[in-house]
Amino acid sequence: MDPPPPLGQGEQPKKGEPEMYDDWHRPVRKMGISPSAAANSDHFGYKLVEAPTFAWVDASSGTEVFIEGEDRDDNxxxxxxxxxxFRFYERTYDQLFIGTNGFVTFDEGSMSFNNRPFPGDTPPNGMIAPFWDDLDIADGKVYYQSLDGVAGRTFVVEWYRVIRYNSDPNMVLTFELILFENGDILFQYRNLNGILDEATVGIEDGDGVDGLLYLxxxxxxxxxxxxxFIRPDPGARVKVTPLYxxxxxxxxxxVFKLNLINTNEEGWxxxxxxxxxxxxxxxxAFFASDTRTMLTDHDNDGIVDTGxxxxxxxxxxxxxVWSxxxxxxxDYTxxxxxATSSDNTEKSWITRVQVAVPAGFAQAYADSQTGMYLSLTWAINSDNLQVANFFTGNTLSLTMREGGGYVYSWEKNGEKFIGGQPVQFSDIETILxxxxxxxxRPLALLTNNGDVATPQLLVNARYPALANAPDGSTGIIWAEYKLDLNTFLTNxxxxxxxxxxxxxVxxxxxxxxxxxxxxxxxxxxxxxFNSPQIVATEDNRYFLAWIDGRHQPGGEISSVYYSxxxxxxxxVKGPTLFAQSIPGSTLNIDPGLADLSENRVLIAYSIFDQNAQTYSVAYAIVQSDGDLIKDSTIVPESSGWRLDAAQLKTGNILIAWTNPTTERIAFIILDQSGNDLISSSQDLPLLGERKPDYVSVTTSEEGYGILTWMDAEWKDYLYYTLVNENGDVLTPAMIFISGQAVNPLIQTSFSGQGIAAYKGKWQTFMPTVNRK
Incomplete structure (x- = not known):
């Protein structure tokens, strides 16, 4: 098995797996919500009941969709x-979209096969799901039909003899949903076979903030x-978005903006x-939408209100909010x-806001593949600067320069034509x-793979990593991949x-x-080769590390090398084996480096036990000439991959990673020798339902550790937390960058190089005076 590229790079995610995982990174846990644990009503007032009678409605005389010749999987x-x-939550619809994967949506169609609990802000939203799973119509059929009955009009969607993707064709599923004109919803299951405990069953509103889950x-x-699902009668109720x-x-x-909706069908x-x-x-304080008019107490009950x-x-x-x-x-709050209804004080809605005084740091990221950005933040000011118009690569790297400023590097995908045939390649681009x-210093290409690539040979430069030395020079390391399209051999x-x-250069x-x-x-x-890393030591040496993966008769190996x-x-030292894996037993992956005082280097990495399917975090310390100071040590009770590390001003060492067991960001604090744990492994609380990954760490002027990471599922957000030298969390996890596009795609470093230190400075502009 070749080491996989990072997210979005070269390979599509395996069908049925969340996009954040690849062949070397798999979640350890699977959590479910059973009918006994689910609520029987939601905030809006829908009630869930198991219908006392089963009365199948045959929709096969209606209209068939996904007919032969059309895409019958994920469509x-x-x-x-x-x-x-049809009334659904506070909205009214006269059209819907039917999906092959066992649900209908209202605002737009969806082919999503990765189901999740309700409610959740990740798309699709506004959906009714009798059996949301990765389904394939295969030899089955899907029908819909509008009917008139004594109790009013209904709309039926029937999934007939469909199967789960890539499953036994005999394990068929026949189920349906029925929408009633009064707003009620019925799910019926005529014939269910095979795996039935992987689906999501329930309803969700159009904002993804309210919903009723059966399982x-x-x-x-x-x-x-x-x-x-029984729709409530008209009555007092309210909704406020966003939830957080x-x-x-x-x-x-x-300053924050909230959208408050009177979701009652009748009455002010x-x-x-x-x-x-x-x-x-x-x-x-609360203000009106003009941001200047402070809200007051309109009904004289002593409480500020909306009017x-x-x-x-x-x-x-x-x-x-003022600090x-x-x-x-x-400091944070x-x-x-x-928001509480005056008509019925039992009807209210709660939303949450978090505010903090930030440490100074620089964050590199790309937003919606339209540009490269540098966010400079400190307690007095913040700037979000676009440094390039387009981002066509997959990962990036940032380092602070010794004399001030930054070096910023990323992948740049390219294409040309030779004899009418497309030639694809990628280069490393840098900017000062x-x-x-x-x-x-403007954009400059470090590589010129477009000159080497041909219609039969793909050449890609990937995974740039940067380090700045005390003498002001900058080291950069990357991996290069060649693919022969005739033989499909790789170098x-x-x-x-x-x-x-x-x-x-x-x-x-x-x-x-x-x-x-x-x-x-x-x-x-x-x-x-993959996962290149680099640091610079105080004596102006560059310490390089990477992963060497190979097939051997006894099994696959993946070892850490350095130079x-x-x-x-x-x-000073050529490629040297540092941590060798055991064929068929362990794999060493995801190295992370930190430059330490006294010309030392911390090497952290993850050990994947192929038999137990567990990931342990290990670390060692070496001198800048390669001499071992601290033997490889496994962090007690750790589970982690994709690591980064930094030394704090006190000398203590921060190591952070993604915990695949709890699907959270975790960290430890070591003393400066690496011999003693100041703070044992601890997970940061999960903020919302988004799975985190790709953590980067740096230090602040105050000597604190700054951690930022990605929303790895939908890439809408970047998160921030602040810890001190003893491992105390000073600022809990919070979102500090949100995507601004309709379908945002926020990406930062896959190798722990997304942030760097920042010493906040004022920029002074002198006025221009014309003199005659």
Whole structure:
């Protein structure tokens, strides 16, 4: 098995697996929600009951969709007329979309096969799911039909003899949903076979903030079962979106916008607004949408409110939060904002806001593949600067320059044509920025793989990693992959180059590994290199590390290698085996490096036990000449992959990773020798339902550890937390960057190089005076 590329790079995710995983990274747990654990009503007021009678409605005389010749796997129809106005939560629909994967949606079609619990803000939303799973129509059929009956009009969708994807064709599933004109919903299951505990069954509103779940990845379905969702009568109720927001108080203030909806079908209402702060030294006030008019008490009950709001109408509320005058970096408050109906005080909605005083840091990221950005944040000011117009690669890297400013590098995919045939390749691109994020040296290509690639040979430079030495030079390491499209053999190598303080190449690019072998699919020992890492030590040496993966008769191996160069390009040590895996037993993956005081280097990596299917975090410390100081040590009770590390100002060492067992970000604090645990392994609380991954760490001026990471499922957000030298969490996990596009795609470093230190500075502009 070749080491897989990171997310979105070269391979599609395996069908049925969340996109964040690949062949070397698999979740350890599977959690389900059973009917006994699910709620029987939601916030809006829908009630879930198991129908007392099963009365199948045959829709086969209606209209068939996904007919022969169309895509019958992971597909959806065009908008289909329901035949009447159907009330679903606070909205009314006359059309819907039918999906092959056992659900219907209203606002847009979806082919999603990765089911999840309800409610959840990840798309698709606004859905009714009698059996959401990875289904295939195969030899089955899907029908819909509008019917008139004594009890009113209904709309039926029937999935007839469909199967789970890639399953036994005899394990057929026949089920249906029925929409009633009064807003009720019925699920019926005529014939269920095979695996029945992987589906999601329930309903969800169009914003993904309210829903009623019958089960998720749990037993509970059987042939002959009927489940009904009963729509509530009109009455007082309210909804506020989003459910959660967070931001930094810069300088000393943060502003948030809430959308409040009177979801009652009849009658106006006034909604009282209250706030509970975890730190009462902070202050808060509610404003109208113009951001200037402070909301008041319109109904004289002593509580600030929205004023009169007609049924099914919405209003924007602006929330302003101020930090205490003596607040310091790391201080925060968590706020619970409650909107309560004046018509019925038992009807309310709670949304949460989190605000913190940030440490200074620089974050590199790409947003929706439209550009490369550098976010510079500190307690007094923040800037979000676009440094390039397009991002066509998959990962990036950032390092702070010794004299100030940053070196920023990423992959750039390219295409050309030779004789009318397409030629694909990727290069490494770099840019130099000053302290304010302004460009000091424009974009430059470090590689020129477009000159090497042909219609029969793909050449890709991947995984750039950067380090800046005390003398101002910058080392950069990356992996190069060649694919022969005639033989489908691959060749890989690790490359290294050095940039002078002006950003010009002073050494290399050098082929560090000098591998001329071509790797096939059989059992061979031709290496496949990946996960390049680099740090610079105080004595101006570059310490390089990477993974060497090979097939051997006894099984696959994956080992950590390293090499050392002086900043002038002189080699101190050639490729050297550091941590060897055991064929067929263990794999060493995901190295992370940190430069330590006294010319030392921390090497952290993950050990995958192929038999137990567990991941342990290990680390060692070496001198800049390669001499071992601290033997490899496994962190007690650790489970982790994709690591990063940094030394704090006190000398203590922070190591962070993704915990695949709990699907959270975890970390430890070591003393500066690496011999003692100051803080044992601890998980950061999960913020919402998004799975985290790809953590990067750096240090702040105050000596704290800063951790940022990606929303690895949908890539809508970047998260932040702050810890001190003893492992205490100063600022809990919070979102600090959100995608701004309709379908955002936020990406940062896959190798722990997404952030760097930042010393906040004011930029002064002098006025121009014309003199005559």
């Amino acid at each position: 959806y129809t065009e908008a289909i007329d329901i035949g009447f106005e 998720h990845k749990s037993p509970g379905l059987s042939s002959g079962k009927a489940i009904k 927001q967070s931001g930094f108080a810069i300088p000393g203030r943060a 209402d006034i909604f009282d607004l209250t706030a509970t702060l975890s730190d009462t030294e902070w202050n808060l 009169r709001l007609d049924h099914e109408k919405s209003t924007m509320i602006v929330v302003k 205490p005058t003596d607040a310091t970096v790391g 968590e706020i619970e904002i409650k 920025l000053d302290d304010f994020g302004d460009i000091s 890989s190598n690790i490359y290294f180059a050095i940039l002078d303080p002006d950003g010009k 002073s050494f290399g690019p050098l082929n560090v590994t000098n591998n001329d072998g071509w790797r096939g699919q059989g059992e061979d020992e031709v290496p496949a 050392i160069y002086k900043s002038g390009g002189v080699r």
